[in-house]
Amino acid sequence: MQIKTQLDDLLIHYSSRGRDALLPVLWDIQTAYGHISKEAVHEISHRLRVPEADIYGVISFYTLFHSDPTGETIIRVCTDPSCGLRGADAVLDGICQKVGVQHGETSADGKYTVEHSPCLGLCELAPAALVSKRGEGEVSIGEATVESLLADELGDYHSAAYSQMGILLDDNDLSNLEQYGDYGALRHALDAISPDDIIAEIETSNLIGRGGAAFPTGMKWKFTRQSEANPKYVVCNADESEPGTFKDRVLMEKRPHLLLEGMALAAYAIGSEKGYLFIRGEYPKATKILEEAITDAESANFLGHDILGSGFNFHVEIRRGAGAYICGEETALFEAIEGKRGFPRIKPPYPTTHGLFDKPTVINNVETLCAVPHIIQRGATWFKGLGTEKSTGSKLVCVSGHVERVGVYEIEPGMTLRDLLEKHCKGIEGSLQAVLMGGAAGTFLTPDEIDVPLTFEDLRGIDSTFGSGAIMVFNDTVDLRDVLRRLALFFQHESCGKCFPCQLGTQRQFEILQRSDNPKNGDTDRLRDVGLTMTESSLCGLGQTAASAILSAMDKFPELFIEKR
């Protein structure tokens, strides 16, 4: 009865809500109790009118939710490539030894659960960890050690950002409203620019989506505005989870108001009054900063009802993801907001007509939205004057691994990869072996390919991509087979399981790479068939790129795949 009363207190906030409140409810209960019990599911089912089986299915989909009891503290250590280079395995094993558990287990005294984690987006502070304390929530830990993770007081971290251009990022901290100042672009737009003209300006600027798919932003907005159905939604995709990627986290921590202003401009342009900011559950610091930013912006009437007396209303709601890379896929993200397992939908129809709640939706990446206020304030012509004809403006990249100075860099497209690594990142640590460009779903480059200019078009020209903006640098001390195993483990862990090629292929790919030091006869052909099948036949972008880095490694480093006779 006790637990029922406590649950009632938690659930009272959701009494008039429907299924779309499921992830927030599950987060509240996960945080309060360390797991979501059968009894809790029963209560939620009644409140939100969602079948118990569906709720259970949702809990078991998201790795930050648990249906079985966990330790009072859950420690997750990232073991993806960039953290792997910086001793993550030793930290994970050290913690396990110290508290007397194997990976994934809870200590006998119920104090600790220890797990390995996919990329936590803190690659410049590798090795990274995420600690969840029952009753308190999550804390991200950079440069984690066994001692720092087991300490009573968990430390904060400071992220580095370097900018040649000073547009999206500079040395100033603009994380609170006082520092950021007026929402000048929004004010100007509401005063003097029609929604259609905003869209025209964005189209003229040639702003290309920064999330990985490189779709023209203005066109997306135009299609959504033209869709007849209402209401319309603006969704910010802040589910950055691609291994090696942390630019959006740094942007949100340092420029929360820039992002909110970009969302408000998008909403004004397409005729929307409601925005969702879907942020991965592994970013507690950015989440907190954004929550405060929304409150402050509402108080200043930059968000909310009748913004600056213009009659335009726009409310932003934050939604926390719960551990699923697939939710960075736009339609899977909609499913998550709607309180479902994060399964990608079949496209078409596209979000511009059938998005969130099946309504016309603009969904943009954090960096894309952050470019918008600058374009509105300084004009499309100014923006087009930066970079190249096809890659306008500035671009954020995240450099991790073997360079002297890791971090987020704002670059002018056209800069070569060599200049970035040798000049701006202060040089390569050791002798370069390979660069993984674009993230786990990107491609490997060899040392003689690094003179490529960093633009959408030049990268495409060598079958590579900006992808998520991740650039992972590996010197010649690195065992690339180990890197490939970590990438394969990542996709095996993150496949949603919906379509057969990816559900089965990520598992088969992982199995073949697991034995790549002692391959079986025919493994190279198997790996290629699995990779091409996933690439050509999977339902969504995850499966279509789950073999991308591995196939490129097969082309560029064939010696890694020689089968012994």
Added chain:
Amino acid sequence: MPNKNSITLTIDGQEVTVPEGATILEAAKQAGIDIPVICYHEATTANGLCRICVTDVNGGRLLQPACVAQCQADSSVETRNERVERSRKTILEMLNASVDLSEAPEIQEMMSNYQADSERFPDAKSRDHAIIDDNPFYIRDYSQCVLCWRCVQVCAEDAQYTFALTLGERGHDTEVATSFDISMTESPCVFCGQCVGVCPTGALKSKVEFGMQQGLSADEIRQSTRKSRKRKSLNDK
């Protein structure tokens, strides 16, 4: 008869005219061309899961699942070429490595059609599950489950609105489950039998069929289902 709401396309060199909105699968059927399917069932929502029905449309970068992809006017569809065959063969080989297909004759026939090698993936992790025998009507053997979703769909909005089933876990570990893996008798299941009816493999089967496979006599089968029925009524009290 073509009208303004009809479109014409080419499938394997053959011109076909279909109503706008028709899927490639429907158009191919009309043209007498057979496209293999595993997850697709006329009575359930098509989700494009198995991708066995992929086809090559205009040589595009991605292959298109015939069950959900709509025909495009003047497009050229190839239902069997090198790319299509590689995908189908590899999917079948990977599936065979994970799932017991011994009671799925249609999939086995596909395997021989596409020269799929049943030993292609040695030392692969298979989805082994113990048989669940928790109600008087049917057993569940998820080692034979290909994850076509049909049972979950007919239990939910596609037919029954009972919501006893869900998908649990994810990726290769995905499984059909009840809430917290409770028994069918504890779940909302009303034993309508529709899930058994749409199962394409031996994953769901009636206890009578299961008993017969186990070599039980008619009497023994009757006894086994009665006993479990009695257990159910005791549980209810």
